[in-house]
Amino acid sequence: MIQLDNISLSFGSREIFKNLNWPIKDGKRIGLFGPNGVGKTTLLNVIAGQTHPDGGAVIVPPSVTVGYLPQEVGDSVSANTVVEEGMTAFSDIQALEREMESVREELGRVSGGSAGERKRLLHRLDAVQTELSTRGAHTVRYQTEKLLLGLGFETGDLNKPLSTFSGGWRMRVALAKLLLVRPDVLLLDEPTNHLDIESIDWLEKYLREFKGTVILVSHDQYFLDRMTDTIAELAMGRITEYAGNYSYYLEERKSRHRIQKSAYENQQRKIKDTERFIERFRYKNTKASQVQSRIKALEKLERIPPPPSDDPAVHFKFPEPERSGKAVLELSGFSKSYNAADGSVVTVFRDAGPLLISRGDKIALIGKNGAGKSTLARIAIGTEPFEGERKEGYNVSVTYFAQHLAESLDPSNTIIEELESQAEARNETEIRSLLGAFLFSEGDVYKKVSVLSGGEKSRVALAKTLLSPRNFLVLDEPTNHLDIQSRNVLIEALRQYKGTFLVVSHDRHFLDSITNKIWYAEKGRIVTYPGTYSEFRYHQSLRERMDPESTAEGGTPAGNGRRVKYDEAQNKPAESGEFRRLEAEKRNRLYRELRDRGIENMENWEELSASQLRSALTGLEQRIRDIECNISEVEAFLADPDNFRDGGRSAEATQKFDRMHGELKKLYERWEAVSSHLEKRVSD
Ligand SMILES: Nc1ncnc2c1ncn2[C@@H]1O[C@H](COP(=O)(O)OP(=O)(O)OP(=O)(O)O)[C@@H](O)[C@H]1O
Ligand SMILES: [Mg+2]
Structure with a gap:
């Protein structure tokens, strides 16, 4: 068991930990929770031995190994692959x-x-x-x-080489290394920030099987709910444990706050009474001893702190931009490919678009990691070269936020200097009030950027972006690192905003609150949908169910109505013994591959023999039927409003649903390809 014993730590006059005691029990799944800047990362640094507290000790038994995934990876990269x-x-x-x-x-x-x-x-x-x-x-x-x-x-x-990958991917390598070491205690600081939904699924599975202790920092409540059995709340320099997951914590905290509030109010009343007594009888000799004892009692009284106040509302008017023309941006049909470091060409978009953004559009750009969302965001702001045409409308002014903006803040500036450095500098009162809206206190604004927590840096960068009144915003993953309260601030800001925006995000609640159009990046194309994110998801599930193109009666795919003729004329070439041996070898290799990976994962499936293709086709049909059956089960589950109330489970089901749809789509595509290939082979 790791034990934190009376830890205290201050940065300047700000007390981060105060007599913090925390016995960390073996095998627990702990969610370390608290708002941006409360000291979560600092506490993990202390446990990992990277920061020394001003007072107290961290006691780690000598046999216990601790592995730590920090919130941010440094810039230095090894030359390794x-x-x-x-x-x-x-x-x-x-x-x-x-x-x-x-x-x-x-x-x-x-x-x-x-x-x-x-x-x-x-x-x-x-x-x-x-x-x-x-x-x-x-x-x-x-x-x-x-x-x-x-x-x-x-x-x-x-x-x-590792150096050719972005920070997010390097973070994944760091995570992989950490997991391979199999430490007894895992410290994970916002591990999901750089992961897409599938990788989060994978990490969840991994963590479920992991036998050791986990301390996890996250602002993602679904993730916290599923991964933790204890919430350790960090507030006012101390840890308070709640013996349950995040939902339990929310409930329990509410009732604890109620109790604390009445205890606090009782004590305050008593204090007032005592003070009144002292005041009244201070000069009465007959009461001198009672007065003295009451003064002593007051001095000794351990004061109950007031319960934390609820989330403050945002009172701030964001500067209003000048109006743009009706058409904000037009992208002609476009393509985009990269030259990868190893010389290969990666195609991100092929004949995508055309796309039009009109004034007042609030667009969510969604899709898997690697689907090209950030690339398209940069195409939209005009910094990314591509094949196609980009036409900005009348009087359009663009501003852009991406995670790396938070890293490009000048570390030697104070927060307020950083905002003043913005070209269209506004007066200090306005800047302070904007910073207040982004939850920075009066004292905070003189902090140097170099010491800010992950969430604080993101908030400064966002405030900087929103400070300049532009009429077209492009925001790439703006909610990473933000705690729930700051997300709400951003939602509020974007609701007020009169201009046009395009936002990349995985955060469903966030997207649902602010967007009215969907761009879905998939397979090099952009599917557009006029509606909210939830509507889009619903529509998608309906379409896949009803689309007569992709399914025939009885649930088996009909490949655009064509039926495959299975008789085949065999053309046998003149065969030498050597030739036959090579052929047999190839057949065996292909057979093994088919058996081990399934035809849907094979690249060289066209080399399979006709009979192998046929049996693979039957297999595919069976798999398709199975998945369709599973999908209808999940659909039934999702359609039941009772299940929707259980956020964790319904989110899990939605994810499962998406995964199965993805797989189904892949199977259909392969089925089509295989059956038309077979048909062609037969008729040739
Ligand atoms: N070296 C330092 N000097 C002064 N203040 C610091 C220093 N390091 C951190 N801080 C401050 O201490 C507080 C706690 O920082 P920490 O990074 O631990 O927060 P956090 O809880 O992890 O927040 P987030 O959710 O944003 O990651 C922050 O307000 C930060 O600005
Ligand atoms: Mg942190």
């Missing part, structure tokens, strides 16, 4: 391998030398080899690759 970097988690095994190499070399050198020496070396070699195999050295690469794939890397990415 992704998989090499992941494998450094096994540094002990790698050291043994190096030793084995050097013993082998030495053996080569002493060959023909003294028998005793050779015997000693052979012994050593044997010992090292045994050690390596008991530690499972041969599975190191496999384990590493498996984990990286789980976290969303593609097979082709694994051997690319």
Whole structure:
């Protein structure tokens, strides 16, 4: 068990921890929760031994290993490839391998030398080899690759240099390394910030199976709900534990606050009475001793703090931008590809669009990681070269927010200097009131950017973005790092906003509150939908169910009404023995691949024989039927309003629903491709 014993820590005059005591029980799943800037990251730093408290001690038993995933990764990147970097988690095994190499070399050198020496070396070699195999050295690469794939890397990415990946992906490698080490205690600081829904699913599964202790910081309430059995609330320098998940915590906190409030009010009343007594009888000799004892009692009284006040409302008018023309932005049909570091070409968009943004549009740009959302956001602001035409409308002024903006703040500025540095500087009163709206207190505004917490930095960058009255905003993942209260501030700000915006986000509640149009990036195209996010999801599920193009009666796909003829004329080439052997080898290889991966995951499926194709097709049809059956079950679950009240479970079901739809789509596509290929082969 790790024990935090009477920890105190201040930054300047600000007390972050005050006599904080916290026994961290083994095997617990703890959500460390509190608003931006309360000290969560600092506390993890203290537990990990990276920050020393001013007073008190962290007691970690010597046998316990602690692994820490920090909120932000630094800029320094090793020259390793992704998989090499992941494998450094096994540094002990790698050291043994190096030793084995050097013993082998030495053996080569002493060959023909003294028998005793050779015997000693052979012994050593044997010992090292045994050690390596008991530690499972041969599975190191496999384990590493498996984990990286789980976290969303593609097979082709694994051997690319780490330096070619963005911060978010480097964060995933850091996470992979951490998980491979299998520490007893995992400290995770906002691990979902850089993950898409599928990788979050994967991480959840991983954490569920993980046997050790987990301390998790997150502002994502679904994630907290599913992953934790204890909430440790950090407030006013101390930890208060709640023995349940996040939903339990919310309920329980409410009732504890009620109790605290009445205890506080009682005590305040008593204090007032005592003070009145003292005041009245202070100069009466007959009461002198009673007065004295009451004064003492008051001094000794342990004061109950007032319960924290509820979320303050936002009272701020955001500067109103000049009106733009009716058409804000037109993108002609467009394509975009990148040259990847290894020389290959990655196509992000092919013949997407045309797209039109009109004044007053509030667009949610959604899609999986890697679907090109950030690229499209940059195309929209005009900083990303692409094939196609971008036409800005009359009097349009654009401003852009992306996560890296928070990192490009000048660390030596104070918050207020940072905002004043904005070209269209406004007067200090206005800036202060904007900062107040973004939950910075009077004292905070002189803090240096370099010491700000993740959420505080994001808030400064957002305030900076919203300070300049532009009429077209493009926001890329603005809610990352923000606590719930700050998200509400941003929602409020965007509701007030009179201009036009395009926002990239995974946060369903956020999107539902502010957007009225959807752009869905998928497979190099953009699907547009005029409605809210929830409406879009609903519409999608309906469309997939009703679309006669993709399903025939009986639930089996009909491939645009075509039916496959299964008779086939065999054209046998003249065969040499060698030729036949090679053919058989290929057939076996293909058969194994088909069996192990399924035809939907094969790239070279066209090489399969006609009979293999046919049986794969039957298999696909079976899988399609199964998934459709599962989907209707989940649909029934989702349609029941009772289940909707349980946010965690219905979110889980929605995710499952999406996943199955994704899979179904893939299966349909492969089915179509296979059946028309087979048809062609037969008729050729
Ligand atoms: N070196 C420092 N000097 C002064 N103040 C600091 C320093 N480091 C952190 N702080 C302040 O201490 C507070 C706690 O920071 P911390 O990063 O622990 O917050 P957090 O709870 O993790 O917030 P978030 O949810 O935004 O990540 C913040 O207000 C931050 O500005
Ligand atoms: Mg933090």
